[in-house]
Amino acid sequence: MNAQVETFEFQAEVRQLLQLVIHSIYSNKDAFLRELVSNASDALDKLRLEAFRDKDLKVDTDDLHIAVDIDAEARTLTVRDNGVGMSREDVVRLIGTIAKSGTAEFLRKMKESQDAAGAQELIGQFGVGFYASFMVADRVTLLTRRAGEDTGTRWESGGEGTYTIEQVDDAPQGTSVTLHLKPADAEEQTADYTSAWKIREIVKRYSDFITWPIRMAKQGGQDGDGGSGTEVETVNSMKALWARPKEETSDAELAEFYKHIAHDWADPLETIRMRAEGTFEYQALLFVPSHAPLDLFMRDGKRGIQLYVKRVFIMDDCESLIPEYLRFVKGVVDAQDLSLNVSRETLQQDRQIQLIRRRLVKKILATVKDLQAKDAEKYAKFWTEFGKAVKEGLVNDPDNREAILEICSFGSTADAEKPTTLREYVERMKDGQQDIYYMTGDSRSVIENSPHLEAFQAKGYEVLVLTDPIDEMWVETVADFDGKPLKSIAKGQVDLDSDSEDDREEKSKDFADLLTWMTGALGDSVKEVRLSSRLTTSPACVVGDTNDLAPNLEKMYRAMGHEVPAVKRILELNPDHPLVTGLRAAHAENPEEAGLAETAELLLGMAVLAEGGELTDPAKFIRLLAARLERTL
Known part of the structure; x- marks a missing residue:
């Protein structure tokens, strides 16, 4: 016989919070099923642990599973487990968490949060993923009985002003959540969740690697629990390759898994396994592709690796776990516990995430280092495909700069x-x-x-x-x-001169007047004119000061819209070249000769062109060159 139904009223601010959960937090309504399956999986894990700890606990753990039942005619969807279940106190404390959210402490924190992202992370601390059910249902019924107890509890709400709790004497062990789905033609209902195909697709996408079997009636069946005349099938693979020992996975299985998650047609170049145990546990299965994706250098290109928590899929491209310069790495990280926001779609930047990221980076770089030492062909392939991206880490990842330099x-x-x-x-x-x-x-x-x-x-x-x-x-x-x-070699002073010190001093004296004059004559274009020890056959070259921006870098910054002051270069002359010695002699003979200035400008223009640079006034250079050639005819 059922006990009296008790009705509780949500506080006004809690109703507002519930509406936020239903309408604003989740970007994909399909996430409701992931949340329910995840909760069921946790309940099964807890029952197995409690049965191990308490040998006197009278429970049957031979067939632990999750069942998903669809009743298209009644428009209900039920997710049921035979796990640890909940007592009435648990229901109030856990399922009723949102009811506690109206406390002064919560309101104070909400007021302190100045931005929407902060409020969203704050909501995540209250564990209200269960309430995602109201995105697709206008009424939710929860029936549960804790393992070892005789009576169960039913919780029910329409997600508006009230919820009810009552005692139930004949409830099975575990928890079932029944969603009374919104009408198919409801404006906000974007998918038909009475479709067995749709439910299977969601389970495969989000919960394929859950440890426990997820069972549904085969197409055409009426009862996912295996009722009379109904054939039941397990719809998740339960094959988490990353959790299996290396010797139990074949190269073919790994290659197939990589192709599935990376949407690639080729086998991976290298596979990387990681397992961390202790106070913080996680497993990782990473892959280095054999070729660069087309969007490797596109600003909006996808990057990141798949994140699971206890084999429940959380997000596809988790950028928090991999730096941008390793964006080509694909794979999976499965953690036992992470701080997630309520939608499981955005990670809070906590210490655990940063710890995983640091370890993944070190492992990837160490793997490439091993390739470099042991498999020259594979390493050459890797560097050809991904070297340009890896070198970005020399700028962006100072902590690992030495390791990156070693593999470049x-x-x-x-x-x-x-x-x-x-x-x-x-x-x-x-x-x-x-x-x-x-x-x-x-x-x-x-x-x-x-x-x-x-x-x-x-x-x-x-x-x-x-x-x-x-x-x-x-x-x-x-x-x-x-x-x-x-x-x-194109910046600063380079001392490669084989001349004796006396010879260098002699040349400096001989060319002093010419250098002073040219520095003045070309002052609008160059910072200085000096003798060079880096030239053997060319008459001149332009170089930068030690700390000046390189011309190409200056050009890149300007292309990106940055205001960069113009950098004057230094013109270096080869004191042994006939053109330079002839110019010195002509200047010594007649410093006022008009053609000397033209020769100096032509010398500078040739030096700029020789290094692949761009002339500031190409038309003027051509006029000077044409006039000079004309006079030689």
Whole structure:
């Protein structure tokens, strides 16, 4: 015999909160079923644990499962488990959590939260995922009996002003939640949740890896609980590859799983497994693709890995768990416990998330390092596909910069076909060489034909050839590798001169007047004119000061809309080139000669063009060059 029904009234502010849960928090109404299945799975986990702890607890744990029943005619959907269940006190405390939300403490915190995101995370602290049911139902009935107790409890509400609680004597062990679905033609009802196909699709998408079987009547059956004449099937796979021992998973299974989650047609290049145990437990199964996705460098490209909590799918592209420079990595992280907001769609930035992220990054970089050492072909494939993205980490991830530098490869003058690592470069450095030399540019051919390279090639120094746009940025951030400074051959002073100190002083005196005059004559275009020790065959080159922005980087910033002050370059002259020595002689003979200024401008223009730069006034350069050629005829 049932006890008297007790009716309770929601407080005014609680009704407002419930409406927020129903209409505003979840972006996808399908999430209601995920929440109910997740709660049922938790109840089964708790029963198994309690039965293990309390040997006297009289419960049957032989067939723990979750059942989903559809009654299309009555328009009801029921999710039922035979788990630990709840006492009347549990119902008030847990299902009634939202009723407690009207306390002064909650209101105080709501007022302190100034933005919508903050309010949403605050709501998440009250665990009201159960109330997502009201997105699709106009009435919800909960029937439950706690394991070991004789009587059960029924809770029911229309999600408006009141809810009822009554004692039930004949309730089965566990919990069933029956949703009395809104009319099919309701404006806010976007899917038919009496469709067995639709329910199966939601279960497969969100709860496929739940440990417990989720059972439904086969198509055409009437009763998902296995009633007379009804055939029941398990609709979730329960196969969480990441939770199985390595020896129990085949390469073919892993490849198929990767293709499923990454929507890829090719096998992965590498598989990465992780398992953390102790106070905070999680498992990870990650994959490095064999080719870069088309949206790798698109601003709105998808990134992140799938997040599960206790095998319940939470989100598809969890950006919080992977840095942007590793956005090509795919896979799954399954944690035992995480702080989630009420919709399970946005992670709170807590210590556990940051801890997982740090460990994933270190493991991925260590895996690439192993490839580099043990499988040159795989590593070369990886770097060709993803090297440009990985180098972004040199700018954005200072904590792992050394590890990233170790796995990077760069073009080099040592071998045009084979990139080199910085470690290999250091091992090949000449005796007495202190710096790691590099040059950035638009292409390898531009750098190889640059006058800046002449003296380095002549003296046998290796130079890194950096042609990716990101190279312009990271070289400004990374000061050294393994104690060896990185030095641009196109910036600052370079001392490669084989002349004696006396010879250098002699040249400085000989060219002093010319340098002073040219610095004044070209003052609007250059910061300084000086002699060079980096040239052997070219008459001149332009270089930057040690701390100046590189021309390409300056161009990139301007393209992004940044205001960047114009940077004047330094013009360096080759004191042994006939054109320069002839200019010095002509200037010494007649400093007022009008043609000298034209020659100086032509010399500067040629130097800019030689490094692949852009002339500030191409038309003027052409006029000067044409006039000079005309006079030679």
